[in-house]
Amino acid sequence: MRPKNAFMLILTAFIWGTAFVAQSVGMDYLGPFTFNGVRSFIGGAALLPCIFLLERFNEKNSSAAPVKGSRKELIAGGTLCGLLLFAASSLQQLGIQYTTAGKAGFITAFYIVIVPVLGIFLRKKTGIKVWTAVLIALTGLYFLCITETFTIGKGDVLLFFGALIFSVHILVIDYYSPRVEGVKMACIQFFVCGAASLVPMFALETPKAADMAEGWLPLLYAGVLSCGVAYTLQIIGQKNVNPAIASLILSLESCFSVLAGWIILGETLSVRESVGCVLMFAAIVLAQLPDKKKEEVQYG
Template sequence: MTRWQANGVILFVALIWGTTFVVQQTSMDSIGPFYFTGVRFLLGTVAVLPFALREVSRLYVAGYRFSRRDKLGLLATGIAMFLASILQQIGIMDTSVTNAAFLTAFYVPTVPILALLVFRIVPHWAVWPGGVLCVMGTYMLSGGDLSGLGSGDFWVIGSAFFWACQVVLVGIMAKRTRAPLTVAAVQFFVTGVLGMAMGTVTEDFSLQSVYGAGFEILYAGIMSAGVAFTLQCVAQNYTEAADAAIIMSAEAVFAAIAGAIFLGERLLPMEYAGCGLILAAIIGVQLMPLLRRRRRVAAV
């Protein structure tokens, strides 16, 4: 898979995640955030597990064994996903789909900073202006008015840091283990188990509540978790975490469109301009490294 193909896959991932904001919000009419998160990601685990087991078997035959450090890295990836998912899910109960998408996008500038400071991964320079454009674009997409931030918005802001951790860790672990499907399955399982465990302490569980949120759980579990997060793990084998974060910020655009279609939320001209800035950032982070490479070839 080429870098362009990988980034195209990530854009498709952003489409799925953007539309998932809608079902995340509507599901809260029937089920609590912990049980929703737990059931959703356990369903994602079931969807990916057969492929992950086949991948592990192939690596085992090739002589590869997961080290203790690999296992700790996989666990850390799962914990980061759980914290990001549950904070976002709690927050979306008390904010709009568009606001949630905008505030989640704060992970975009956080990813290259985290990758540089903690893991010494130096991103291409185009990532920095791209990250700024994404924040500006998502701010405009939110209507340019954050004066009315409520408690739900602050929960979502908190989730952005852990989404950044998850994006960086997925990129590292997928390349380190050469087992992206296994990375996906493990992080789903850890998130699902933690969600169910916390749900038993804080929420009432019933099959009726699961049935009431059945469509939302199926969509978020199979499409968002089983398909999108797995594709993220695979695609990040072939592109940098900072690039992936900028492209995935397009989920804010798709969330706004989905909110308009399914929840009656409407975009103003300023919000459309925000979509344009995000698109410009995505195109820029793709083209700048390519132009630099062509200049080097021409110079030779």
């Protein structure tokens, strides 16, 4: 892997991890659906110039291979991803109200273990390594979420179901990304997510321009950096990189969320919760370690 690619992926993980702080701070000014809706529209708008620049680059670079796929597939993929993103990010934003940014980051990162498990229903083999990772992650979630009185916090439940939907979201992206242009599909999904947020935003909340103006910094960070910049960095950084290694680097998002919550928000984790975080990160690493035989065949 080139150092440039590794740097881009680490920067992506850093932006996504610290975005949990922006989401937490943003709740001081806006309701969860308002925050998600506005940040999604900002993210979609931030990708428009990226699409323009990429099209200009492809026009000048004749060697760039065109991406196959019809406009119908692009719209279908973007719409489905947008609806899934709306459901997952809404649960995440609702859940983060009742827990810390670091804890939210680790529970959300559980999708990296869930994805290969859901692959069973798509007739994809799941080896002992993945099942071991699932067992370790469940143990980590127990320490992280279940208190000594054997109760689970409301925010933990919401975040976990959000992680489940994020897992489906990843599988849908995996299906459509080889068929359509990734940045365009991302742009559509952000606008669809923003549009879907409008209904609960006006039905359950009272969005005010003054509140959005006060919360401009977390909104811009979550919208421009987390959605627009980070997604573009991920696409460029993953080029010609082993997907398993790329996913492993991106899973550092959970570590950055804990560090950001500690440094910026002054959040602390108990010893029990810290053990849960360590176990979950170990499970994430184990689930993403490439199989040696496959590596030799593909990259040897």
